[in-house]
Amino acid sequence: MHLIAIGGSDAGISAALRARELDPSVDVTVVVADRYPNFSICGIPYYFSGEVQPWQSLAHRTAADLEATGMRLRLDTFATDIDVAGQRLTVRDAQGVESQLPYDELVVGTGALPSAAGIAGLDTLGPDDGVHVLHSMGDTFALDRHLNERNPESAIIIGAGYVGLEMAEALTVRGLKVTQLQRGPEVLSTLDPELGALVHNELDRHGVDVVTKSRVESVSRSGSGLTVRGQHDGVPFERTADLVLAVVGVRPNTYLLERAGARLGAGKAAIVDEQMRTGLPHVFAAGDGVVTHHRLLGVTYLPLGTTAHKQGRVAGENALGGSARFAGSVGTQVVKVFDLVAARTGLREHEATPVGFTPVSTTAVADDHKAYYPGAQPISIRITGDSETGKLLGAQLVGARGTETAKRIDTFATALFHGMAVAGVSDLDLSYTPPLGSPWDAVQIATQRWEREHTKVEVNA
């Protein structure tokens, strides 16, 4: 039995690890396009902030760790073609030599690629011009060289999502003057603008020049620097800086699977079922290149590292004849921006309405612990629930670092997983001690607020 996993990131490595864990007699090969298997892409911003050094420590596991589990790594090896009927994978090595690897089962974890979002110049300008993306260790080294060798004083970050915000922090900490351009009305558009505004304030407070409602149209070289042009709230604008970082999202990398005959679905990602089967015999796929089964939305596209880990584990188990199922995402995400933590899970109103809910939302501000104990800080908690059934649909939290905001979102994620009602959250037996909580935890104070505003308890006193 020979299992090949394509991709050295979360999905491919998780599949390979799971297979080796379940059956140490299985022969496992992981084909990795670069020399950096199992690197934490999510950790790259902390390399640039200087908090993580050297770059090697970004590896979840070293190549030696991985090989110690019994898997074989083929680094600097690019998968170019899948012969589904013949169960053979064509690969090209660093010298350009092609070869064919027979497999019994294949797991494709080719991930995603940075999107250019239709911005002119991003296709032609690159690191040598001072224009960067940030999706691989190669991108990391290119940006690192730029920062170290050319000492840029200013940067424009296009995008204010997770990576954009983390890089705004990192480059600010390094002493660059950062301008952050965001297309929508508020940064961190995965949150409602009311909560995104708190993150915006945190960026302001640290000197990041945030420009929302900025639709970037082009990036071009201008003298010694770079000029970004676009429309700001409908009015033309331009900004100049020494460096441009474009972090405007990703698109699934489905080249291999498409050529092999796999179908594409939501977000142009490869279609898989909950067992991570592509429909092509003996070909599984997982991670940022495939559709996401979501417990509230059905099939969507929501690439996240946590999901890739789960999907990869399922694929690795099923490639060995198992019958594991990916239980589904609820879209849980968290980001630290300077001293603030912003998290979400489930749906916001505009996401819930198209799938048949009648969402209503309420924001509460509750202390992370009893106010009488030193250091209590407010957490803003926005609850979205279905006004007809009372079902919990989503939660968004923003609180200072140290308020256990990241793990409070997990209570909501677990509640959503089980389809709880908003009112049901008050039934949960959550922990309390004055330095760390309240008799009704902040999450329950928020759901009770929602209840008061959106439901009527029937009593007949």
Added chain:
Amino acid sequence: MHLIAIGGSDAGISAALRARELDPSVDVTVVVADRYPNFSICGIPYYFSGEVQPWQSLAHRTAADLEATGMRLRLDTFATDIDVAGQRLTVRDAQGVESQLPYDELVVGTGALPSAAGIAGLDTLGPDDGVHVLHSMGDTFALDRHLNERNPESAIIIGAGYVGLEMAEALTVRGLKVTQLQRGPEVLSTLDPELGALVHNELDRHGVDVVTKSRVESVSRSGSGLTVRGQHDGVPFERTADLVLAVVGVRPNTYLLERAGARLGAGKAAIVDEQMRTGLPHVFAAGDGVVTHHRLLGVTYLPLGTTAHKQGRVAGENALGGSARFAGSVGTQVVKVFDLVAARTGLREHEATPVGFTPVSTTAVADDHKAYYPGAQPISIRITGDSETGKLLGAQLVGARGTETAKRIDTFATALFHGMAVAGVSDLDLSYTPPLGSPWDAVQIATQRWEREHTKVEVNA
């Protein structure tokens, strides 16, 4: 409609608040034995450590706050008798004058009283002798006077449960030399000794003299101090100090309900159903004086503030004709001891076996966040599951303050609420960012360890 709630602590106040919230036309009276309604008894140790000052700030709400909700408070008023048939409550005021209050519905929240655990001398010695308990604001003032006026240099704390540990910290911080006597093999006996030992180390590290396996038999006056005598691991011992604090648990205060004809159940607490009905017409009861419906154990006695709040809220709603149900405890508890946080939820093996489970446990140590990001710290996580069904039965966590241990226990509490399998925890979509978590959260690393040790996944590769 006139609702009377007896008791100024969690259950009584919660019932009164819920009634006023649901129907502002209801007349609500709260009968409070002392002058301190709605004080946070859990916060008292932080008054003694000096972190909370003045004592007035320990009030969850002031009397004025409570009255602003429209409830009437009768302070310094002791309820002495319930005339169930006549729907009248006899009360005695501070001057000793008795009167009768008619009611339509009654909620009894008389709580618990400190236990003496059969220790000779605790019944006869009191604050003037230097012997203290800590269950009310009156006890707090007595201990405060002792500390301020007599400047004791040493204290013996009998008991190493939640309050005992918090007071060991508080008195140590104040400069007293503290000896802590614990009957069982390890401190914090709500955890398995393996994890309790971590708390013990933390006490050692801060100079608390912990003596486990110490069965205290008597407390007596000796010269200017106090002597505690007993058996240490079967050998007689005695210790002397300026002050003794006995915190060895509580017993339900059921005097009123018993006289009125209510039946007693688990732990000699008053029997109530899940709607907080005592069986006596128009008499509800909630809080530390009543039995606890537990989702895994059935009916037990497990007095906790969080439970009292939930039960009181249910009682207040049902007293108005509602049909709320207390959904049941899973026994979630957390305590901070110096710089450590210890939490548990669900069952330990010796608790699970008698109710028909076949429990097995595994301890994992997982970092609170990615090790490459500064400040990662280990959390010890002990998982108990049923070896026959794979059902999650309980979790115990010990981690440094700042590791979000308190809210990580809540993920387990929510999973237990829903009867999840240990393996199901890996399906949960928990939050991840390198400074605050891992792609598989620490809680999932622990459940996966349990799975590897206690289950076999069937694959047929």
